[in-house]
Amino acid sequence: MKPLPPAMRGLPLVGNVLDFARDRNQFLRKGYEQLGPIYAFKLATQPVVLLVGPEYHKFFFTETDKTLDMEKPYDQLAATLGKVAFLAGKEIYQNQHPILYAPFHPKKMAQYVEVMQREVQRWIDALPDEGVIDISAEMGTLVQTVAGTALMGDEFQRRHGKEFWQYYDILGKSLSLVVPPHWPLPRNIRRERAKAAMRQMLIPIIQERRQHPEAYDDFLQDFVSTQCRDGAPADDETISALLRALMFASHETTAGQSAWTIIELLRHPDYRRLVEAEIDANLPIGQPVDGRALRALEHVYWAVREVERLHPSADTLLRAVEEEAELGGYRIPEGWFLMVAANISHRLPELFTSPNRFDPLRFAPDRAEDKQHGYTLIGFGGGKHKCAGMNFANNEMMVITALLFQQLDMVLLTKEPQLTYGKGASRPEATAVRYRRRATPLGIAPTPAEAFVQG
Numbered sequence: 001m002k003p004l005p006p007a008m009r010g011l012p013l014v015g016n017v018l019d020f021a022r023d024r025n026q027f028l029r030k031g032y033e034q035l036g037p038i039y040a041f042k043l044a045t046q047p048v049v050l051l052v053g054p055e056y057h058k059f060f061f062t063e064t065d066k067t068l069d070m071e072k073p074y075d076q077l078a079a080t081l082g083k084v085a086f087l088a089g090k091e092i093y094q095n096q097h098p099i100l101y102a103p104f105h106p107k108k109m110a111q112y113v114e115v116m117q118r119e120v121q122r123w124i125d126a127l128p129d130e131g132v133i134d135i136s137a138e139m140g141t142l143v144q145t146v147a148g149t150a151l152m153g154d155e156f157q158r159r160h161g162k163e164f165w166q167y168y169d170i171l172g173k174s175l176s177l178v179v180p181p182h183w184p185l186p187r188n189i190r191r192e193r194a195k196a197a198m199r200q201m202l203i204p205i206i207q208e209r210r211q212h213p214e215a216y217d218d219f220l221q222d223f224v225s226t227q228c229r230d231g232a233p234a235d236d237e238t239i240s241a242l243l244r245a246l247m248f249a250s251h252e253t254t255a256g257q258s259a260w261t262i263i264e265l266l267r268h269p270d271y272r273r274l275v276e277a278e279i280d281a282n283l284p285i286g287q288p289v290d291g292r293a294l295r296a297l298e299h300v301y302w303a304v305r306e307v308e309r310l311h312p313s314a315d316t317l318l319r320a321v322e323e324e325a326e327l328g329g330y331r332i333p334e335g336w337f338l339m340v341a342a343n344i345s346h347r348l349p350e351l352f353t354s355p356n357r358f359d360p361l362r363f364a365p366d367r368a369e370d371k372q373h374g375y376t377l378i379g380f381g382g383g384k385h386k387c388a389g390m391n392f393a394n395n396e397m398m399v400i401t402a403l404l405f406q407q408l409d410m411v412l413l414t415k416e417p418q419l420t421y422g423k424g425a426s427r428p429e430a431t432a433v434r435y436r437r438r439a440t441p442l443g444i445a446p447t448p449a450e451a452f453v454q455g
């Protein structure tokens with residue numbers, strides 16, 4: 001019989017949970033350096049095996065819903081958000097698949113990009129002409145507004161958005177690595193109350209959508225109007241849970257990586273100049289950021305991808321082993337969890353040159369470092385559960401980056417922002433940026449007189 005993988009030493013009962021909770025990147029990296037690309041540790045009493053590298057990633061993603069299962073490891077999330085779609089078992093996931101994917105039809109993207117541009121522009125317009133902002137917090141609020149508007153419509157976001165996000169905040173705070181989700185503890189009781197209050201708020205809105213489907217066009221309407229694979233519509237509770245799950249999947253992740261994109265561009269003036277020249281040439285001020293404009297902003301796109309590599313906000317993913325597996329010469333027993341960690345495997349020197357350097361040009365066609373193996377970049381997951389909102393998120397991060405650099409002059413005041421963990425995803429800690437509205441935004445050809453003054 002094959003041996004079990006080598007294991008990190010831990011404490012009785014808690015295993016390695018304290019080190020993991022304190023700084024999971026440091027903990028996982030140390031294990032990788034000491035024990036190699038496949039090793040075990042314990043989160044309390046649960047054995048977990050970390051898998052590092054494309055071959056192992058392939059196993060992780062392609063065996064999901066076959067010999068690996070998502071439901072058990074994401075039990076905490078399901079208790080918080082609802083047992084739906086990717087948080088439920090594979091049968092429910094398959095049945096709800098048409099509903100979950102209805103809003104992601106490529107034809108709908110133009111309308112979401114319009115929402116993104118409108119909300120980002122509103123946010124810029126509401127800023128005083130100069131000042132200091134915490135870019136991490138600001139991206140959180142901005143992305144919430146975009147998500148709320150795209151998912152449930154402008155009117156919902158204006159009338160109920162504030163209250164909805166307050167309840168959502170309580171849900172987020174209930175997530176824990178150690179507290180069992182179903183025990184009647186104060187945080188779990190608060191979570192259940194917040195869910196009930198959200199339900200009260202959403203049910204009349206869902207009923208109105210059922211009566212007047214022609215009047216709306218957003219994620220919520222797609223959930224209401226689409227049928228499950230078995231032909232039945234989703235009930236009110238399933239729709240409420242889908243909305244909560246998408247808010248979770250879309251919001252902190254995008255906010256974190258948007259903030260890192262701004263920060264990294266401010267830290268790298270040479271690359272920033274390429275981005276600004278590209279915006280100046282391709283994004284006339286006040287014009288819609290349409291598909292053509294987005295395609296022309298390739299340096300912005302590569303920066304967004306480089307941030308996915310260096311600062312993946314969904315940095316660890318989990319599966320449960322349903323049938324004993326053999327990997328790398330080791331035996332992984334049924335009931336153990338497998339983990340992949342983008343923060344570790346995105347920095348392997350055998351896959352990426354100078355892996356700790358911010359170097360977006362590694363994604364340019366002449367280098368295409370991400371294309372040399374499959375499953376190297378896993379910031380959006382992989383296989384059949386790969387992020388449904390990846391294009392939505394990438395477009396949103398591009399719109400935010402392009403409009404901010406187009407209209408604001410920014411300087412990074414917090415020189416070395418550190419990583420912090422929010423309600424599930426990671427993001428930069430509070431990071432001060434001084435900004436001033438540009439007298440002449442990028443994307444405007446200067447008048448002859450201005451050109452003369454600028455020399």
Ligand code: HEM
Pocket residue numbers: 085086100246249250251253254255257312313314317318378379380381382384385386387388389390392393
């Ligand atoms: C930078 C932003 C984002 C990141 C880093 C991210 C990351 C991920 C990852 C890693 C997964 C796979 C989870 C796993 O395999 O365990 C995932 C799944 C998913 N994401 Fe995202 N996501 C982002 C934005 C979004 C947005 C904006 C939406 C929706 C508007 C979204 C909707 C989803 C959905 C529905 C799934 C489940 C897909 C399925 O199971 O079929 N995500 N995301």
